[in-house]
Amino acid sequence: MDATDATILNGRELARRTMDELRRESERFAQAHDRRALLLLVAVGENPTALLYAEQVQRACLRTGVDCQLEQFPAEIDETTLRLRVAALGARGDADGVVVLLPLPGHIRQRMVTEVLPPEKDVDGLGPRNAGHLMLGFPSFVPSTADAALALLRDAGVALQGQNAVVVGRSNVGGKPAGLLFLRENATVTFCHSRTPDLAAITRTADILFTSVGRPNYLTAEMIRPGAVVLDAGMNAVDGSLVGDVDYESLRAVAGALTPVPGGLGPLTPLMLIRHTLLGPD
Numbered sequence: 001m002d003a004t005d006a007t008i009l010n011g012r013e014l015a016r017r018t019m020d021e022l023r024r025e026s027e028r029f030a031q032a033h034d035r036r037a038l039l040l041l042v043a044v045g046e047n048p049t050a051l052l053y054a055e056q057v058q059r060a061c062l063r064t065g066v067d068c069q070l071e072q073f074p075a076e077i078d079e080t081t082l083r084l085r086v087a088a089l090g091a092r093g094d095a096d097g098v099v100v101l102l103p104l105p106g107h108i109r110q111r112m113v114t115e116v117l118p119p120e121k122d123v124d125g126l127g128p129r130n131a132g133h134l135m136l137g138f139p140s141f142v143p144s145t146a147d148a149a150l151a152l153l154r155d156a157g158v159a160l161q162g163q164n165a166v167v168v169g170r171s172n173v174g175g176k177p178a179g180l181l182f183l184r185e186n187a188t189v190t191f192c193h194s195r196t197p198d199l200a201a202i203t204r205t206a207d208i209l210f211t212s213v214g215r216p217n218y219l220t221a222e223m224i225r226p227g228a229v230v231l232d233a234g235m236n237a238v239d240g241s242l243v244g245d246v247d248y249e250s251l252r253a254v255a256g257a258l259t260p261v262p263g264g265l266g267p268l269t270p271l272m273l274i275r276h277t278l279l280g281p282d
C-alpha cells in the first residue's frame with residue numbers, strides 16, 4: 001500500500017447530495033403543511049462552539065428551505081426558568097424541531113433541559129425518550145454526529161452487520177449514541193474510554209472504528225488494523241486549524257477508508273437535524 005490507499009469518506013460531497021434531497025423534502029413539507037418547516041435553536045450564553053454550530057445549522061436551513069430561529073438566553077438564566085422557556089418553545093405549534101445547543105453554562109444540567117422537550121420535536125435525540133428508544137433498538141431521533149457517521153457508511157456501501165465496531169469515547173452526544181446505533185445495525189460493538197487499559201489492543205480489533213475523544217492526532221497507524229474504516233468525530237483546534245482525533249497522514253496508508261477533519265462528519269451533522277425535522281425519527 002502507498003500513502004494514499006485509504007478511501008477518503010468525503011462528507012462535503014455527500015452533504016451536497018443530501019442538501020438536494022432535503023430541498024425536495026422541504027418543498028414537500030411546505031405543500032403538505034401549507035408552511036415551511038421550522039427548527040428552533042436554543043443558545044444559552046455566548047459559548048463560541050455553540051454559536052458557531054448555530055451558524056452552520058442556520059446556513060444549512062437557508063440552503064434547504066427550512067426556517068430556523070435562534071432563541072438566545074442570558075448565561076445567568078437559572079435552570080428552572082430555562083426549563084420553562086424551553087418547554088414553551090417545544091409547545092409552539094409552528095415549531096417542528098427544537099435543539100438545545102451545547103455546551104450549556106456549568107450551573108445548568110443538560111438533562112434537566114432536554115427532558116422537557118416533546119420527544120417528537122427533540123430532533124437531536126438527547127432527551128430521555130429518544131435516548132431510551134435508541135438503547136431499546138426502537139425508532140428514535142439519533143444525535144446528529146452518530147447519524148452522520150451512519151449516513152457516510154451507508155453511502156460508501158459499508159455494511160455494519162457482523163462487523164466489529166469499536167467506539168472510543170462514551171459521551172452522550174458522540175460515542176454512546178454511535179455505538180448504540182451500530183449495535184442496532186447488527187455490529188458487534190465495544191466501547192472504550194479513558195479508563196480502558198491497552199486501548200490499542202482493542203482498537204486493532206475494529207473493522208469499523210468511531211472516535212469522539214477530543215485529543216488531537218491521538219489515534220495513530222499502529223492502533224488500527226489494516227483496511228479498517230475509521231470515522232473521526234474529533235474537532236480540535238490546534239494553532240488556528242481544525243484537526244481530528246486521528247493522525248490522518250499516518251492512517252491514510254493503513255486504513256481502508258477514513259473521514260478527513262474538516263470535511264468528514266462535520267458538514268453532515270447540521271443536515272441530520274434538518275432531515276429529522278422534515279422526516280421524523282428512524
Ligand SMILES: NC(=O)c1ccc[n+]([C@@H]2O[C@H](COP(=O)([O-])OP(=O)(O)OC[C@H]3O[C@@H](n4cnc5c(N)ncnc54)[C@H](OP(=O)(O)O)[C@@H]3O)[C@@H](O)[C@H]2O)c1
Pocket residue numbers: 145168169170171172173174175192193194195196199211212213214215233234235236265266269
Ligand atoms: N462533529 C460534531 O458534531 C461533534 C459532536 C460531538 C463531538 N465532537 C468532537 O468530538 C470530540 C469529543 O467530543 P465529546 O463531546 O464526545 O467529548 P467528551 O464529552 O469530552 O468525551 C470524551 C470521551 O473520550 C474519552 N477519552 C478521553 N481521553 C481518552 C483516552 N486517552 N483514551 C480513551 N478515551 C478517552 C472520555 O472517557 P471518560 O468518559 O472515561 O472520561 C470520554 O468518554 C471533540 O473534539 C468534539 O469537538 C464533534
